[in-house]
Amino acid sequence: MSPRETVLRVDWPECRARGLCAELFPEKIQVDEWGYPVVLGPVKASEERAAKDAVDACPRRALHLHTT
């Protein structure tokens, strides 16, 4: 049984590489050479505030927070 994890998921067809998510949560979101987000791992409890800010900031609502 896998432990419960909070992860960030990108809705790729919606993403337009605006980059706000990476600005607000650089610890776990970086951008690749084309400007698209690279998610670096699950979100720790201490990081949930920053993760929610990143989700809220996306102008295309392309970033989602899921708890598995």
Place this chain on the structure above:
Amino acid sequence: MTSSPLLWYLNRGTGVVLLVAFTATVVLGVLATGRSTTPLWPRFVTQGLHRSLAALSVFMLVAHVVSAVVDQYVDIRWWQAVVPFGGTYQPVWLALGAISLDLLAVIVATSLARARVPHRVWFLVHLSAYAAWASAVVHGLFIGTDSDKGWMVSITVGCVVAVGLAVVARIIAVLNGKRVNRKRHDRSGHDGPRRPFGPQSGVEREARHADRTPARAGSTGGAS
């Protein structure tokens, strides 16, 4: 008491501040989708300021409407703040104010409920901010008591120019982006028509449907 000059000045004051705040909100909104960003001014600052100024504008708008309705010096009823007809005091210009408020109400509501609203719907509603802003500018220009004063004219002109410049800058950026993208697509070719590999370029897509021989059932197993 409900006809004191204080309410009148409050209404006019909030009107002017509202115009500036609303204009700044629109300008920031127009510039928010630009691709260029510097370390000194990241995207989220533009977005944060846009949202904060929008919230400020909403408060100013409420104060502006309340002070106008409560003040009995002019006859403006509550419902005339949202219904753009049937008013008695300067009905046409008042109506423009009501229209602006109505549009803003929908814009703010969809933005607050953004997670539940499909992006397309949110975007189209948000576009009406231009109409709401223009409506507000004209409303202030004609209903405003201070419209003929020099400082008021300067502020109004300044606001119109600011939004105008922002829109022009955005259009230029979009056209530039399209031109650059087209050049890059030509280079990479992946947006262009697909052509067959090799020297035979005359093979058309339709031709392969022309003669189709049915799958033949072989007799023995084991192919080579």
Place this chain on the structure above:
Amino acid sequence: MTSPMIHPMIRPPASVDVHSGPLLLSGIDRGPGLAAHRARLGALPEPGIQSLVTLLGDVGVRGRGGAGFPLSRKLQTVMRARGSRATLGGRRPYVVVNAAEGEPASAKDSALLDVAPHLVLDGAVVAARALGAREIHVVSSEDRPWVGAAVHRATNERDDHGIRWVQHEAASRFVSGQSRALIELMAGRPGLPVTSWAPEAVDGHRRRPTLLSNAESFAHLAAVVLWGLDGYAAHGTPEEPGTSLLTLTTPPASDGVFRGVHVVEVEHGDGAATVLDAQALGSPLLVGGFHGSWVHPRDVPALEWSNAVLGEVGARLGAGALLSLSDGSCAVSETARYTSYLAGESAGRCGPCRNGLPAMATEMEGLAFGADTRRRLRELAGLVTGRGACAHPDGTARLVGSLLTTLDDHVEAHLDGACACSGSGRAPRGERPAHTGTQHLAVQR
């Protein structure tokens, strides 16, 4: 500066040799008609959902569309999402047969629907009855119009009461056969992949539970029901009972059309020599089509057609498309060609795929021309994997990755100029274009 990249067209074969087999292809000499099918196999049983799930679980039937998902588990998911009989009116499930076969190197689904359509349709009907579905949708590709025609003929012959057959034709694209793309097509939108937050078994056509499986998967479902557990499991191995359809091809000609294609049925555990000739046994073999993996010539003779053995050399059966370089083609040139084709087949909806795949194609072209672009290729493969709405970039990365890993000796030989292809003209030597570091940015506005 590199010349503009032209993405090649690669097209499925217009005709295929279908060979007789032990199960699915056992009655093809009697023709595709319903009467012959029933005469040979009898009336179609109607197992309830629980016994069907148990039966498929005992045999361990896996999907044949490429992912290999256990069919019994998929049925269970649909059943659970469907809910109890009390709410059946609102959440009646759908059954969808995926015969879109977007992979041009695969012809087994179109062949199956041509020579034994009623086995596929029987499987769909059994599933529909067990799930309480009333509509069965069949999706074929406009690339292979004879498939749609064959399905139409077959459904007209049938008399399954309470079942409505609906046919769709997908655009001729590589990604047309992806499950979400099918759901999109059926909803009247462009048949391209979108992000899926829940599987189709839970939230599919019209937001209802949908059993969407490959055509061959439905044929196996019918085979298990018609032959029974013992009859079906008499073939294959104890760990992997049953059979699989394979498509055997060699690289397409310069016009991009596959020719000399064979479709065969093998029992799981059968050795490579049952379907590969001496030439193929000594050449690199691409297992799983354009999203598959290369198998080194030294490993090919010992191959068995089972995921257990294939897994040992880093490959999976996938949709059963095998491409052998027995014609002497160069693995590097061919991989470059397929990568370029796959880049052109991107739906263009996801940034990493839209940018990364053409970049990989450029680097592969460079590799074919003799430039050592391997580090950049590995970097790009890592950048595109898992970052899209579908598995198109992942599959492309897998193809390139397997070339660099499994056939590293072939790549080295190619770069040293010792490759057999240097004289064939497929990869012109001499001119080594300067490798540019700039990336082609293509961002939707």
